[in-house]
Amino acid sequence: MSSSSATYDGYKLYISPESYLFEPTSAGEKQQILKIEREEDGAISVLDKLPVLTQREKIINVYGIIGQITLHTSPYLVLITARKQVGELGGHALWMATDFRVCPIPRDSKPSVLEEPVERMLLGLLKTHLYSAPFYFSYGWDLTSSMQRQQGQKKEAPLWERADERFFWNRYLSERFIKETQSGADLSRFIQPIIFGFLELKQCRINGTGFTFGLVARRSRHRAGTRYFSRGVDKNGEVSNFNESEQFVVAGQGSEEHRCAYLQTRGSVPVFWAEVNNLRYKPDLLIMDKHETAEATALHFEKQVAAYGEVYLVNLVNQKGYEKPVKDAYERAVEELGNAHVHYTYYDFHHECKGMKFEKVMQLVERLEGKGLRIDDYFEDSGRDAKRTQGAVVRTNCMDCLDRTNVVQSTLGRWILNDQLRVLGILADGERLEDHKDFWHVFRNVWADHADVVSKAYSGTGALKTDFTRTGKRSKEGALQDGVNSITRYVRNNFFDGSRQDAYDLFTGAWTPRKGVAGDKRALLVRAMPYVLLLSVLVVLFGLLAPLGDSDSSRRALTATAVVVAATSFYFITERGLEYVAWPTLNRPEETMYYDGPGYSSGRHGRAAVPGHYDRRNTSKASTKPKDVAALNKKEGRRGY
Incomplete structure (x- = not known):
């Protein structure tokens, strides 16, 4: 060497x-x-x-x-x-x-x-x-x-x-x-070596003592991808959007340097699940009941325990409505796991923090304490000797491991940091970092920056509600920005993220040239329909905006025809939404797109262009109506319908 x-x-x-x-x-x-x-x-x-x-x-x-x-x-x-x-x-x-x-x-x-x-x-x-x-x-x-x-x-x-x-x-x-x-x-x-993630260091001062406050997020190269195109776990136990975040404080210099650090992780729910884009605002939720689920979930947590020690799971997925099946699948998987080093906690974030009362997350921290999480369980070293090591990690997730997850992680970071600053002699007993406005401002903004970077890598936009994270208040500008981010996420996730996913797969080696590149295999009519819609909309606009003339009746007839064509083409596209999403082309997720095995599905919307999709074993049973596939699967005893 x-x-x-x-x-x-x-x-x-x-x-x-x-x-x-x-x-x-x-x-x-x-x-x-x-x-x-x-x-x-x-x-x-x-x-x-x-x-x-x-x-x-x-x-x-x-x-x-x-x-x-x-x-x-x-x-x-x-x-x-x-x-x-x-x-x-x-x-x-x-x-x-x-x-x-x-x-x-x-x-x-x-x-x-x-x-x-x-x-x-x-x-x-x-x-x-x-x-x-x-x-x-x-x-x-x-x-x-x-x-x-x-x-x-x-x-x-x-x-x-x-x-x-x-x-x-x-x-x-x-x-x-x-x-x-x-x-x-x-x-x-x-x-x-390089990392993909977030890194920010700030020179700070509290009570006359200077120190470095830092936060780093490391994104895993395994199962890397974008929102909707990368979800859940793979057979190797790797999950989507896995990030390790390390908050640290460094005081002193040279041989007198004293460091304290605290690790947290986030990652997708470790079962086989997906959200299948179909041009609707909420994609079809799909939970695949595969025989290898238990092994993949167990392998994921074995790796987590080996890397971090005790693992405290915090699940923030909603317990009602659209997200509930994901929560249920996660809880079944953990129950079947039987790993004594894995401790599960469910927290109904939207219910508990209703009205932006994010301070209530401290109640979650108290619950974790009751299960064994300690405020002094972090890494500390003075000079060359480690005075203490971290023996447990909190693994937090919501549906995307983004917005809710970041609120909880920043709360845990603040909880731990108060103790670390007291150990370093920067804070006195009974004193809190929140009491020091300048540093409190730095802390909030670093965590908000962290939220934006992790979110942008996965969803294509910054995190939601970061105006509250930065200032402690909800503003009209922040609400407007959240609306813009939500619309931008929809557009990017449906029409642009396929190429971003391809770029991840290319760079990390998930795709190699020997696999080849799939071309556009859609029927000519399917590919032509967006142009038909665009042309008919232009004709309608011309008919409505052009000045009246001698051919007014003919123009009205043409406009009416264009309206019918536009409506027909729009209906055609929405009924076949799956065909118009910009899917990845290097590793096209055919199995997920056309999955018809056991499990749960919230519906089969926008798939009318896929003959035989609902039951490949017998295409005579196939139907383009979601209610028919639901009845078929219920009859055949498939769970979740």
């Missing part, structure tokens, strides 16, 4: 037709030179010194190598070309990546990119993901790991070896470099 566990903090990249040469710019030590041949296989080697240059090379500054990815026809290098410092921990700078470069490895790859539409599409997905995701990294501090986990690490090990593989977002793109390192050529210092 390399002589240093840190990665290089920058390079001069020399680009020639023959190779890419990365010359580290780190000062004060002998540097290695990374050479990548621009042949089809992109052979990698490490040189002791920079070869003689030919003056043909283009030179650019690079601040990190995200990795290598192969698209439809060519492999590419993905590089960080601009960064912004966002803080410092343990003497190591923390950075946010702000600009990127994607470089084709084969020297003749550019013509193929221009000629190949699939390659252009995949390249567009890659670049969209790079510029829409908040990526953070450090050359010496392991951002993928909590402070407590870092205590058990071998500090001399390379950063990529120490990284928590769940949050090592570019692990898939780093595979080529890791395999080369494991085969003998040590590329450890060129492998730069």
